[in-house]
Amino acid sequence: MASAKPQTESVEKLLEKNVKGEDLTEIKRILYGKDLQTLKIPAEAQTLAGKHDFEIQAYKFGTIFKEQLRTPRIVRVGLIQTQIVRPTSDPLKEQREAIYDHVAKIVEAAAYCGVNIVCFQELWPYPFAFCTREKQPWCELAESAEDGPTTQFVQKLSRQYNMVIVSSILERAENLEDILWNTTVVVSNSGRVLGKHRKNHIPRIGDFNESHYYMEGDTGHPVFQTQFGRIAVNICFGRHHPLNWLMFGVNGAEIVFNPSATVAPLSEPLWGIEARNAAIANGYFTAAINRVGTETFPNEFSTGDGLPPHRDLKYFYGSSYVAAPDGSRTPGLSRIRDGLLVAELDLNLNRQVRDYTCFQMTQRFDLYAESLAKVAQPDYKPQIIRDN
Numbered sequence: 255m256a257s258a259k260p261q262t263e264s265v266e267k268l269l270e271k272n273v274k275g276e277d278l279t280e281i282k283r284i285l286y287g288k289d290l291q292t293l294k295i296p297a298e299a300q301t302l303a304g305k306h307d308f309e310i311q312a313y314k315f316g317t318i319f320k321e322q323l324r325t326p327r328i329v330r331v332g333l334i335q336t337q338i339v340r341p342t343s344d345p346l347k348e349q350r351e352a353i354y355d356h357v358a359k360i361v362e363a364a365a366y367c368g369v370n371i372v373c374f375q376e377l378w379p380y381p382f383a384f385c386t387r388e389k390q391p392w393c394e395l396a397e398s399a400e401d402g403p404t405t406q407f408v409q410k411l412s413r414q415y416n417m418v419i420v421s422s423i424l425e426r427a428e429n430l431e432d433i434l435w436n437t438t439v440v441v442s443n444s445g446r447v448l449g450k451h452r453k454n455h456i457p458r459i460g461d462f463n464e465s466h467y468y469m470e471g472d473t474g475h476p477v478f479q480t481q482f483g484r485i486a487v488n489i490c491f492g493r494h495h496p497l498n499w500l501m502f503g504v505n506g507a508e509i510v511f512n513p514s515a516t517v518a519p520l521s522e523p524l525w526g527i528e529a530r531n532a533a534i535a536n537g538y539f540t541a542a543i544n545r546v547g548t549e550t551f552p553n554e555f556s557t558g559d560g561l562p563p564h565r566d567l568k569y570f571y572g573s574s575y576v577a578a579p580d581g582s583r584t585p586g587l588s589r590i591r592d593g594l595l596v597a598e599l600d601l602n603l604n605r606q607v608r609d610y611t612c613f614q615m616t617q618r619f620d621l622y623a624e625s626l627a628k629v630a631q632p633d634y635k636p637q638i639i640r641d642n
């Protein structure tokens with residue numbers, strides 16, 4: 255039997271293998287915007303990466319010009335993408351703890367790289383089982399956002415490394431009838447739970463049957479003021495919704511993280527566009543993080559799409575990246591390996607780009623508020639002018 259074709263490592267590796275010299279530089283200029291300076295990765299971080307089998311890439315976004323009246327506002331963000339560590343048939347606690355242990359090593363490497371804010375992928379401590387429609391054992395993993403095992407684990411890391419940590423979990427609202435939510439918890443660098451955001455848009459696409467587990471979030475568009483800047487979280491499927499991105503910007507976000515879990519056939523051609531476009535349109539930085547690998551579940555499931563029952567959700571393609579408001583972006587992390595992407599940002603770039611593009615000044619909230627208010631009425635008639 256022919257073996258499956260190996261996964262492509264990354265678009266960047268393909269380009270570098272096949273295009274050389276000035277042609278490569280020109281292609282990168284057109285595809286990625288300005289050429290970002292790479293940052294030196296400390297030896298301690300390299301050693302951890304070698305020992306625990308993950309890659310590290312590190313880049314620096316500068317500003318357009320040096321300001322006279324404001325000092326630079328430098329912050330380092332770290333994006334962590336991983337595969338699950340243990341098979342999905344292992345005891346739940348062992349699966350979760352193996353992921354904790356592995357991710358802790360990558361956070362340690364991030365600390366060596368001087369990272370101030372780290373964000374993990376969507377529902378990072380578990381396999382992405384919340385698609386299969388199998389309720390058990392997976393609902394058992396749901397936990398309190400305020401003091402569940404994952405938040406407690408993250409709080410220790412935050413305190414140890416003086417890092418803000420953005421941690422996506424399956425929340426069980428123990429104070430409200432045990433309702434489940436897809437929630438991201440923001441833990442301050444002091445270890446305090448700063449707050450949480452519940453996923454606004456729940457997918458009903460392909461095998462992503464997440465609406466069997468949780469409803470659309472009820473937390474609006476919170477922005478978290480941290481010591482290192484104002485941050486927000488647009489959880490996975492919300493990246494297809496421009497108004498979701500917009501509202502985080504309107505509320506003052508300077509960096510919007512997009513912890514995701516998405517597979518190649520569904521979204522790969524969109525991946526490099528959506529978070530990057532959001533950065534351009536909203537005048538802030540975006541950071542998109544995706545998990546890696548194929549996760550195989552004990553029981554077959556199907557989605558009513560004519561395909562035979564199967565045990566996996568297809569391939570999670572990693573490729574995490576950071577984009578800036580001027581449209582420049584980092585290369586993606588690998589499609590096939592666990593990784594840490596470090597990006598140094600000067601948050602002053604946001605205002606410099608906004609002053610230049612005037613995208614915020616010209617966006618006409620008044621016009622769209624009036625139009626959307628009409629659209630939301632049950633008797634709305636589309637504004638079509640007909641040739642008859």
Ligand SMILES: NC(=O)NCCC(=O)O
Pocket residue numbers: 376457459462489490491492514515516517520521
């Ligand atoms: N987790 C999640 O929302 N996935 C949906 C798939 C996609 O948006 O690409």
